[in-house]
Amino acid sequence: MAGSVATLRPRMPAEGGIVRRLLSARNLIVLVVVAVVAYLGAVPLGFLLWQTFVKGGHLTLANFSGAYTSVGIGTMMGNSLAFAFGSSAVAIVIGSVLAYLIVRTDVPGKPLMFAASLVPLIIPGILHTIAWIFVLDPNIGVANKWLIEPLDGGHPFNVYSIPGMIAIEGLHLAPLVFLLMVAAFRSMDPSLEESAIMSGASLPTVFRKITLPLVRPALYAGILIMVVRGLESFEVPAVVGLRNHIWVYTSRIWQALNDAVPNYGQAGAYAMSLLVLTTIGVLFQSRLTKRSRAFQTITGKGFRPHPVALGAWRIPATLLICLYFLISVVLPLLILFYASTQQFYSPPSHQTLTHMSFGNYPLEWRDPVIRHALVNSIYVGVGAASAVMVLAAIASWLVIRTKLPGRSLVDNLAFLPLTIPGLVLGVALLTIYLRIPVPIYGTLWILFMAYLTRYMPYGMRYASTSMFQIGRELEESAHMSGASWWHTFRRVILPLLAPGLIAGWIYIVIVSFRELGSSVLLYSPGKEVLSIVIWEQWRDGLLTQVSALGVMLIGGLIVLVGIAYKLGAHIGVKEA
Amino acid sequence: MALLEIRDLVKTFTAAKGERRGRVLAVDHVSLDVQEGELFTLLGPSGCGKTTTLRSIAGLETPDEGAISVAGRVLFSSKTHTRVPASQRGLGMVFQSYAIWPHMNVYKNVAFPLQVLPRNRRLKRSEIREKVERALTVVKLDDLATRDATALSGGQQQRLALARALVMEPALLLLDEPLSNLDAKLRDDMRFELKRLQREIGITCIYVTHDQVEALAMSNEVAVMRDGKIEQIGKPRDIYEAPKTRFVADFIGTSNFIDGVIEDRRPFGYLVRTALGQLEVPSELQHDAGAAVVVSARPEHIALSTDRNGSGPNRWLGRVGARAFLGEVVDHVVAVGPTELRVRCNSTISIPPETDVMLVFNQEALTLIPAGD
Numbered sequence: 001m002a003g004s005v006a007t008l009r010p011r012m013p014a015e016g017g018i019v020r021r022l023l024s025a026r027n028l029i030v031l032v033v034v035a036v037v038a039y040l041g042a043v044p045l046g047f048l049l050w051q052t053f054v055k056g057g058h059l060t061l062a063n064f065s066g067a068y069t070s071v072g073i074g075t076m077m078g079n080s081l082a083f084a085f086g087s088s089a090v091a092i093v094i095g096s097v098l099a100y101l102i103v104r105t106d107v108p109g110k111p112l113m114f115a116a117s118l119v120p121l122i123i124p125g126i127l128h129t130i131a132w133i134f135v136l137d138p139n140i141g142v143a144n145k146w147l148i149e150p151l152d153g154g155h156p157f158n159v160y161s162i163p164g165m166i167a168i169e170g171l172h173l174a175p176l177v178f179l180l181m182v183a184a185f186r187s188m189d190p191s192l193e194e195s196a197i198m199s200g201a202s203l204p205t206v207f208r209k210i211t212l213p214l215v216r217p218a219l220y221a222g223i224l225i226m227v228v229r230g231l232e233s234f235e236v237p238a239v240v241g242l243r244n245h246i247w248v249y250t251s252r253i254w255q256a257l258n259d260a261v262p263n264y265g266q267a268g269a270y271a272m273s274l275l276v277l278t279t280i281g282v283l284f285q286s287r288l289t290k291r292s293r294a295f296q297t298i299t300g301k302g303f304r305p306h307p308v309a310l311g312a313w314r315i316p317a318t319l320l321i322c323l324y325f326l327i328s329v330v331l332p333l334l335i336l337f338y339a340s341t342q343q344f345y346s347p348p349s350h351q352t353l354t355h356m357s358f359g360n361y362p363l364e365w366r367d368p369v370i371r372h373a374l375v376n377s378i379y380v381g382v383g384a385a386s387a388v389m390v391l392a393a394i395a396s397w398l399v400i401r402t403k404l405p406g407r408s409l410v411d412n413l414a415f416l417p418l419t420i421p422g423l424v425l426g427v428a429l430l431t432i433y434l435r436i437p438v439p440i441y442g443t444l445w446i447l448f449m450a451y452l453t454r455y456m457p458y459g460m461r462y463a464s465t466s467m468f469q470i471g472r473e474l475e476e477s478a479h480m481s482g483a484s485w486w487h488t489f490r491r492v493i494l495p496l497l498a499p500g501l502i503a504g505w506i507y508i509v510i511v512s513f514r515e516l517g518s519s520v521l522l523y524s525p526g527k528e529v530l531s532i533v534i535w536e537q538w539r540d541g542l543l544t545q546v547s548a549l550g551v552m553l554i555g556g557l558i559v560l561v562g563i564a565y566k567l568g569a570h571i572g573v574k575e576a
Numbered sequence: 577m578a579l580l581e582i583r584d585l586v587k588t589f590t591a592a593k594g595e596r597r598g599r600v601l602a603v604d605h606v607s608l609d610v611q612e613g614e615l616f617t618l619l620g621p622s623g624c625g626k627t628t629t630l631r632s633i634a635g636l637e638t639p640d641e642g643a644i645s646v647a648g649r650v651l652f653s654s655k656t657h658t659r660v661p662a663s664q665r666g667l668g669m670v671f672q673s674y675a676i677w678p679h680m681n682v683y684k685n686v687a688f689p690l691q692v693l694p695r696n697r698r699l700k701r702s703e704i705r706e707k708v709e710r711a712l713t714v715v716k717l718d719d720l721a722t723r724d725a726t727a728l729s730g731g732q733q734q735r736l737a738l739a740r741a742l743v744m745e746p747a748l749l750l751l752d753e754p755l756s757n758l759d760a761k762l763r764d765d766m767r768f769e770l771k772r773l774q775r776e777i778g779i780t781c782i783y784v785t786h787d788q789v790e791a792l793a794m795s796n797e798v799a800v801m802r803d804g805k806i807e808q809i810g811k812p813r814d815i816y817e818a819p820k821t822r823f824v825a826d827f828i829g830t831s832n833f834i835d836g837v838i839e840d841r842r843p844f845g846y847l848v849r850t851a852l853g854q855l856e857v858p859s860e861l862q863h864d865a866g867a868a869v870v871v872s873a874r875p876e877h878i879a880l881s882t883d884r885n886g887s888g889p890n891r892w893l894g895r896v897g898a899r900a901f902l903g904e905v906v907d908h909v910v911a912v913g914p915t916e917l918r919v920r921c922n923s924t925i926s927i928p929p930e931t932d933v934m935l936v937f938n939q940e941a942l943t944l945i946p947a948g949d
Contacts, residue, residue: 191675194636195737197662198669199689200744209688213679 026485033394034410040453041413044420044428048275051431052268067256067269072247080248083165083237084230090170091226095177096219098324102178103185104211106307107317112325117175119329122557124514125172125235126534127550130543131332132168133159133240134339142335145347160244169236171328173229177222184218203308217288224285228278232421234517239538249274250517253423257430257521264431271424282419333554339547360548370533370549377513377529380444384451385459385508389501391452392459396467397493401475411460418457422517425450430521442524450518455508462507466500467493506564510557577648578609579780580616580633580748585642587628602628603639604804610782610797615774617783619791620801621827626784627752629801633782634669634750635662647747668741669750672757674733676725682736683721686711689744711743714773731762738770742777749774749781755790767793788828792816800824822945825872832878832917834871835947838863846944847889852912854889855937859944868947875920877941880908880927881934890937896927910935 052063067073101107102114123131135143136159144156158164192214196206237251247255249270256267310317339345341356364370392414398404399411417425429450433441440446470493478488494501516531523532530553537546587603603625610616618626631637633644635651643653646667651660677685686708690699699707712718715735720728728736734754741749754770755763771794774781785791791798792812799809800823808820819825822833836850845858848871855871863869884893894910894917906926908919910933919935927933 189673189675191671191673192677194634194662195669195671195675195740196677196688196692197636198634198665198667199692199740200663200666201688201692202663205692209692210677214677216679 024485029394029486030398030404033391033398034406036391037395037410037414037456040449040456041416044425044432044453045275045416047432047435048268048271048424048428052265052272063265063269064272066263067266067273070266076247076249076252079162079241079246080231082162083169083233083241083248084227086162086166087169087173087230087233087236088223088226090166091173091177092219092223094170094174094324095179095222096181098174098321099178099181099185101317101321103182104308105310105317107310107314107321109318109321109325113178113321116325116329117178118561119332120172120175121510122554122561123332124516124531124534124550124553124557125233126239126514126516126531126538127336127554128172128332129168129235129239130538130546130550131336132171134335134345134543135331136164136167140345140347142347160240160246162246165236165240165246168240169230169233172236173226174328176229177226180222180225181215181218184215188214221285221288224281224288228281228285231274231278231281232423232517234423234520238520238535249277250421250423253427254520257427264427264434267427268431271421271427274421275419275424278421279419336547336550336554339544340551342544345543360545361552364545364549364552369528370530372526373528373530373533376444376447376527377531380447380451380529381509381512384448384455384512385505387448387452388455388459388508389463389505391456392463392504393494393497393501394489396460396464397489400464400467401472414460415457417453420454422450422454422515423521425454426518426521429453429518442527444527446522447519447527447529450522451508451512451515454515454518455512458508458511459504462500462504463497466497470496503564506560510560510564513553513557579612579614579647580608580610580782581643581645582606582608582629582633583643585629585632585639585644587625587632587637587639601804603632606642606801606804606806608799608806608809610780612780613778614796615771615781615783615794617785617791617795617798618801619785619788619798619827621786624801625804626786626801628804630750630752630782630784633748634667635660635665666744666746667748667750668744668746670734670737670741670752670754672753674737674754674757676728676733676736678726680725681721682712682717682723682725682728683708685725685736686740686743689740707743711739714742714777715739730758731766734758734766738773742779747780749779751781751783753785754783756785756787763790770794792828800827802827817941818943819872819945822870822872825943825945830875830918832873832875834873834915834917836869836871838865838867838869840865848944852915853892855942856889856939857942857944858940861944861946863944863946870945870947872943872945873917873937874941875907875918876905877938878917878919879936879938880910880919880921880925881936882927882931884932884934886934890939890942892935892937894933894935896929896931896933898929899926901926 053059053061098113102110120128133141135141136157138144138156138158138160141156141159148155148157159168188211193206193210196210197203201209231249234250234254237246237248238254240246241248241251253267253270253274256263256270338348338356340360341358342352343355343357343359346352395410395414399407399414420428429446430441433446433449440449474492474496475488478492483491514531515529516535519529519532520535523529528536530549534546534549534553537549585603585606586601588599588601590599606625606629608616618629620626628637632639632652633646638659639652639654641654643655644651645653646665649660650656650658651665652658677688680688687704690704690707693699709718709721712721715738717732717735717739720732725733725736734757737754751770755766758766767790774794783791783794792815795812797809798812798815800807800815802823808815808824810818815824816828819828819831825831825833834850834852834855836848836855838846839849839854840847842856845856845860846863846869848855848857848869850871857871880896892912894912897909897911897916899909900907901923904923905920906923908921908927910917910919912935917935921927
């Protein structure tokens with residue numbers, strides 16, 4: 001084999017010398033990419049550590065004692081955990097039941113469910129939360145006015161509470177669980193269940209002794225992912241929780257930095273604690289995922305669906321799916337649309353329904369602040385998506401195709417930001433760019449850096465999935481035809497990677513349009529993006545205007561998601 | 577009475593989107609009998625309906641029409657609307673993927689069928705242990721009982737699947753391409769192993785495969801299927817030596833097909849005129865003079881000789897076009913007029929290309945097949 005390797009590598013001309021060889025285009029590009037990935041992956045965390053633990057050149061825990069002695073800290077931690085585990089539980093129950101019904105039974109309405117699973121992608125978290133406030137607010141909420149008050153007069157459900165936060169976040173996360181569990185149920189060899197049936201086991205026994213144990217690792221992994229997401233969530237704690245002073249880690253970080261005198265050290269201490277929690281979750285989850293892979297026994301035989309006949313249970317199951325679709329898709333969209341047509345928000349009534357107007361739309365559309373924010377969002381989103389995909393294409397080639405020492409380090413560094421919650425990243429970038437003399441604070445560039453860092457892991461995932469599908473021989477034959485590395489990359493690898501890269505690009509554009517967690521800490525007045533405008537309009541109480549803006553944004557995102565699907569991209573599972 | 581009886585089994589599937597047909601006939605009026613203690617093979621290319629037939633017997637697929645009974649017990653009948661659920665049929669099954677439960681160890685995998693028996697028929701713990709150990713001993717896995725199922729090799733997983741299917745002592749064992757996931761060497765070993773086991777236990781087996789060698793080597797009886805229908809049922813030797821249709825002759829082994837017409841009767845069969853020359857072919861079937869037929873001649877049933885004297889039916893002149901040394905045998909491609917025939921000689925005979933030769937057909941081994949199929 002040694003001989004064949006030698007022949008595969010075009011020999012460098014001998015007169016070039018060792019320096020010229022090291023400075024070849026390929027090595028330079030690779031070097032730059034490695035440097036950028038390392039910078040993006042490692043520096044924010046390093047800075048955050050330094051900032052939090054070092055004061056005046058000494059190791060200190062002063063920031064922590066400051067952060068953790070403030071009033072109500074125990075409640076805050078309790079709230080964070082209750083909120084994260086609660087919303088995770090809600091999401092897991094809803095998502096798994098629906099996934100089982102869709103994959104394993106003969107229930108109708110499967111397209112409905114897959115449409116519903118796109119909701120987190122097209123309705124940004126902040127709009128989702130606002131829509132649910134319109135539904136569940138104790139004074140103006142539709143559900144309270146129409147359903148709960150007539151049934152149980154005078155005891156409206158108060159959404160501004162931990163259960164309310166859990167319900168909204170759980171509903172937002174459920175589609176994610178659904179997609180994860182659909183994958184888990186699908187990757188299970190149906191003959192594992194069939195052989196249990198042949199062994200004489202009844203359907204409930206098969207479910208209990210075979211199906212459930214087999215998806216259990218995926219289920220646990222799903223719970224951990226959802227807990228991490230719950231801990232990271234900023235929209236629900238900020239929009240719902242703040243009103244009744246229900247603090248969690250993320251809202252505390254935001255508050256520490258929005259005080260009259262921003263307390264960077266304290267924000268850092270909270271951010272560090274949150275980071276530790278999410279990292280523990282992610283580590284556990286990746287261990288579980290490895291174990292669940294050992295459970296997957298996909299065979300060569302094409303998957304033939306042998307759905308379980310539900311019999312008498314078919315009608316309740318169908319109703320359940322319709323109900324879910326109504327609650328998770330129709331209701332939020334409808335209420336946002338309704339709100340957008342009103343001058344002042346009040347619950348739907350004969351009076352308000354006959355006085356609907358689209359006046360808010362041109363108002364918002366012509367607003368120079370919003371126009372400016374739209375342009376900013378496009379700049380930052382498109383810029384970050386393009387940069388991420390270029391980086392990811394080269395980095396994934398490096399990781400998958402070369403035998404360079406340290407390539408697994410590049411891989412790990414590229415995935416590191418996955419464990420960093422948006423607000424924590426915001427804190428880290430703030431501390432960096434307020435300290436070092438790179439003048440990007442106060443410009444759009446700092447948002448660009450934040451998005452670049454946050455979405456690098458997703459770009460890597462898209463690029464490396466595609467890279468795995470390209471046979472090594474294609475590249476080698478290009479070398480054999482005399483093509484240089486750059487030619488091979490540009491003419492052979494990039495065109496083959498293109499569908500995956502485009503899918504990843506669109507996905508990152510979509511998610512960066514809704515990014516709020518790090519933007520809310522990093523933007524400066526005059527440099528807003530769309531998600532920030534929504535956040536500000538909501539805080540200013542412009543309920544109906546913000547709804548109109550939201551409906552327009554959702555429309556735009558639907559178009560983008562539609563394009564992505566036309567391109568055959570399977571988006572949705574990666575993030576929401 | 578046959579142990580397994582299948583009568584007029586029909587199974588259709590909804591066609592995939594975009595196909596013109598509304599439903600696809602997967603199994604088209606299949607009837608067959610399997611005697612006790614036999615290893616009966618359903619053989620055919622993929623999509624011929626063999627697996628669907630097997631899954632219908634298992635109860636994992638519900639046929640549209642027909643009847644299935646095992647040992648006199650009706651498992652399915654479209655007339656009386658009988659349909660015994662798969663879990664109550666008490667049949668053993670080995671899946672192509674083995675379907676070993678990865679979350680149980682070897683012992684638990686085998687014990688499962690005994691542990692899920694209805695309470696009134698459930699055995700004592702000690703009896704279960706005894707039975708499981710016996711089943712594991714039969715497949716030579718007794719020393720691996722506590723090992724994780726996922727830590728087994730392919731061949732061991734296969735034997736584990738077998739032990740799990742046998743532990744209930746079923747009347748009928750269904751095997752769905754059980755050897756197709758093994759590598760070639762292991763497959764040869766397992767073939768004999770499986771056959772030995774089957775004979776020792778005396779269990780009746782239905783075996784599904786697309787591998788003709790497997791079918792010929794293992795079966796007491798073979799049913800060759802095509803497009804949901806049974807083309808021919810018979811003992812392996814009969815199927816090989818006296819294929820009834822061109823499809824069977826072609827699917828089982830290689831064969832030269834020579835088109836011709838019946839010219840005359842002979843005491844043992846017919847004289848057939850072909851474009852290449854005359855052939856005397858044995859046949860017990862009734863053919864009229866002038867009827868179009870196909871003669872199937874296996875490559876190993878044609879001899880080559882450089883001595884070109886003598887003539888008559890079954891002795892044709894030809895010229896060697898190419899040869900290939902395959903170890904035990906040498907394949908020759910011989911041109912007779914415009915047609916090329918494949919001839920297999922034992923390794924002592926190897927004739928260089930461009931040599932004129934005489935082809936001598938072994939008369940008894942030729943097969944007459946009605947044309948038009």
